[in-house]
Amino acid sequence: MAATTKQSVAKSRRTFPNVICSRAMAKNMYWVFISIIVMTNRCWGDDGHEMEEFLKREHSLTKPYQAVGSSISSHWELMGDAMTTTEQVRLTPDMQSKQGAVWNRIPCHLKDWELQVHFKIHGQGKKNLNGDGLAVWYTKERMQKGPVFGNTDFFTGLGVFVDTYPNEEKHLEAQKRRYTPRTQRIFPYVLAMVGNGTLGYDHERDGRPTELGGCTAMVRNLKHDTFLFIRYVRRRLTIMIDIDGQHEWRDCLDIPGVKLPEGYYFGASAITGDLSDNHDMISMKLYQLTVLRSKQEEEEEEEILIPSVDNLELLRGDVSEGGMSGLALFFTVLFSLLGCFLLLVIGLVLYSHWSENSRKRFY
Secondary structure, X not given: OHHHHHHHHHHHHHHHHHHHHHHHHHHHHHHHHHHHHHHHOEEEOOOOOEXXXXXXXXXXXXXXXXXXXXXXXXXXXXXXXXXXXOOOEEEEOOOOOOEEEEEEOOOEOXXXXXXXXXXXXXXXXXXXXXXXXXXXXXXOOOOOOOOEOOEOOOOEEEEEEEEOOOHHXXXXXXXXXXXXXXXXXXXXXXXXXXXXXXXXXXXXXXXXXXXXXXXXXXXXXXXOOEEEEEEEEOOEEEEEEEOOOOOOOEEEEEEEOEEOOOOEEEEXXXXXXXXXXXEEEEEXXXXXXXXXXXXHHHHHOOOOOOOEEOOHHXXXXXXXXXXXXXXXXXXXXXXXXXXXXXXXXHXXXXXXXXXXXXXXXXX
């Protein structure tokens, strides 16, 4: 009996430290888990300011797309030829003369935000025999059909275009002209435009006159996922792409001084013409970015009513083939004025000689 009691005590002494150790490990794992959550909800802005991000479900489009386009209770609405499947929202099928869109019903009143777009463009057409591309929108208008990737022209807000057909290149080829190496763009091409309701999108030149910036993005018929990243923080627009299957963001454009009002709508649209593609939207995840601002910064910030971009003329920096740069134009005007002045001086000298000879004939 005494031996049995000793064995029980010894056993309890062995198990009690194990219980304490297990509880300590569980506690440590809990704090590690909490730390991971905090770290994943925290990021850093381009200007070095710390930010926290929070997924806004009312502005996000994700699987399984419940009631999208079929119920007024859904936060998203379909337009045109767009349709939902179990795997994506198909904006257009790989058929000619189709256009479709999906629009958020709720206006976004966030000051700083980040949109991560998971999309897919694929079809039977060969290179440069496919079209036309898709667009991601943050605009005042919504649910309006039009020629700009399935949306209305002269829009008010931000448009980010994944353009898959080089209209300008084909137009130049028809005129037996070519791009200059400095102005050539390789398609598919991602570009951004800010409209104020009076700027039209130039289809013939693939939006070049109003382009803020862009980058080549070979996104068609890829077997891996393709992503577009749009961030708007402290009036700075940053666009990055992840299209190589490496899970790494690559810079596309970074523009300061972009002023976008609050209360606009997010959406996506696509269009096909004589050429076509499947344009699929798999997800659009919007994150609210909480950026720390000083009291002085908050007081100095004024309400934005009309979309605009500071120094827009400087940002364009593109010249059509056959045109002149600002420096060339300056020297052309300068030499023209010098030439006119020289001709004037020569004219005066000749006139004085003629007058003097005329007076001598009278004596």
